[in-house]
Amino acid sequence: MRKIQMVDLKGQYEHIKERVNQSVLDVIESSAFINGPEVHQFQKELEDYLGVKHVIPCANGTDALQVAMMGLGLKPGDEVITADFTFAATVEVIALLGLTPVLVDVDPVTFNIDVEAVRQAITPKTKAIVPVHLFGLGAQMDEIMALAQEHDLYVIEDNAQGIGGDYISKDGSKQKLGTIGHVASTSFFPSKNLGCYGDGGAIFTNDDDLAHTIRGIVNHGMYVRYHHDVVGVNSRLDSIQATVLRAKLPHLDAYNSARREAARKYSEAFKGIDNIITPTMGDLCLENMNSDDCNCHVFHQYTLRVLNTDRDALVKHLQEKEIPCGVYYPIPLHSQKAYQDERYDENDFTVTNQLVKEVISLPMHTELDDEQIDYITQTVINFVS
Numbered sequence: 001m002r003k004i005q006m007v008d009l010k011g012q013y014e015h016i017k018e019r020v021n022q023s024v025l026d027v028i029e030s031s032a033f034i035n036g037p038e039v040h041q042f043q044k045e046l047e048d049y050l051g052v053k054h055v056i057p058c059a060n061g062t063d064a065l066q067v068a069m070m071g072l073g074l075k076p077g078d079e080v081i082t083a084d085f086t087f088a089a090t091v092e093v094i095a096l097l098g099l100t101p102v103l104v105d106v107d108p109v110t111f112n113i114d115v116e117a118v119r120q121a122i123t124p125k126t127k128a129i130v131p132v133h134l135f136g137l138g139a140q141m142d143e144i145m146a147l148a149q150e151h152d153l154y155v156i157e158d159n160a161q162g163i164g165g166d167y168i169s170k171d172g173s174k175q176k177l178g179t180i181g182h183v184a185s186t187s188f189f190p191s192k193n194l195g196c197y198g199d200g201g202a203i204f205t206n207d208d209d210l211a212h213t214i215r216g217i218v219n220h221g222m223y224v225r226y227h228h229d230v231v232g233v234n235s236r237l238d239s240i241q242a243t244v245l246r247a248k249l250p251h252l253d254a255y256n257s258a259r260r261e262a263a264r265k266y267s268e269a270f271k272g273i274d275n276i277i278t279p280t281m282g283d284l285c286l287e288n289m290n291s292d293d294c295n296c297h298v299f300h301q302y303t304l305r306v307l308n309t310d311r312d313a314l315v316k317h318l319q320e321k322e323i324p325c326g327v328y329y330p331i332p333l334h335s336q337k338a339y340q341d342e343r344y345d346e347n348d349f350t351v352t353n354q355l356v357k358e359v360i361s362l363p364m365h366t367e368l369d370d371e372q373i374d375y376i377t378q379t380v381i382n383f384v385s
């Protein structure tokens, strides 16, 4: 059996090696390292793929979130609601900008932000909601957009984990994740579903004015060279990363299908095992359409809940059996030292507080084979049974 990796970037690279190597050499030959034609081409190709009017490339997914919030003109004191169960980048940028993060609990089935909890957290100071499409499954965007409209709030989708995923609305229409809210951010960190070979990120929006504002912000607040109209940042995608992304974008759908297929095989093997709750395949989304060919979950992570089991002992056991795994995420954001706030009440985070003890993410990437999946699932089942 091939050695199991949490993410097999090398294996994926082998399939696109010639194209990638040649493109990277071409960029070096051209010496157009920053804002070169490759970045512009990638931007256009991603706009076409997503069906969104504007993609603004930037340096990483954390910057993308920050710049999106700056572009919307959010000001210190404004409250921004986001999920307690996510990667810290989301709450970090809210705090960095002097905005007030308001963390709310998540849904135990989808792991995504709980819409009722969002509703209850809205105050006259609330300006935005940041749903995270956690692990690659779209948050309940129909309900979130309706709530935002009712209260005149912005919706910023953190789509770092959901690129290429679909969302099916109640009316049956299909949209790509990251094109539904007022603005969205994504990350091209190497292990993300569309990863480059360094850091990278982008902002998406259908709003022409906001796109213009954001293009200036990522470039030192310049709209005309050496005229600084607003306080901006320096956040760019370089041409070498853009050319790698151009080589990978045509394969994104196949990559996501391979992830869904691996997820399906995992869940099939875990069927009927009492102490394991497998992740949804995106059934909530599927209910809204008649066909099952929806990429509603693109499985950035395949995350189990293990019951009546010492999760940390399972992690250790898998490591001993040379099966890498991850715990995303082990600590609720509201309990992190940097984000503690006396306004929080533990009773408002019962789901997150439970999930952090039960979740375990298994190897998930485009190169998993059946032999590896069998070995992984049998090892997990033997331990929890």
Ligand SMILES: *Cc1c(COP(=O)(O)O)cnc(C)c1O
Residues within 6 Å of the ligand: 060, 061, 062, 063, 086, 087, 089, 090, 132, 158, 160, 161, 186, 187, 188, 189, 199, 200, 201
């Ligand atoms: C990866 C990630 C980010 C940050 O992206 P970087 O490119 O690493 O800055 C933000 N939010 C979520 C949910 C992520 O998974």
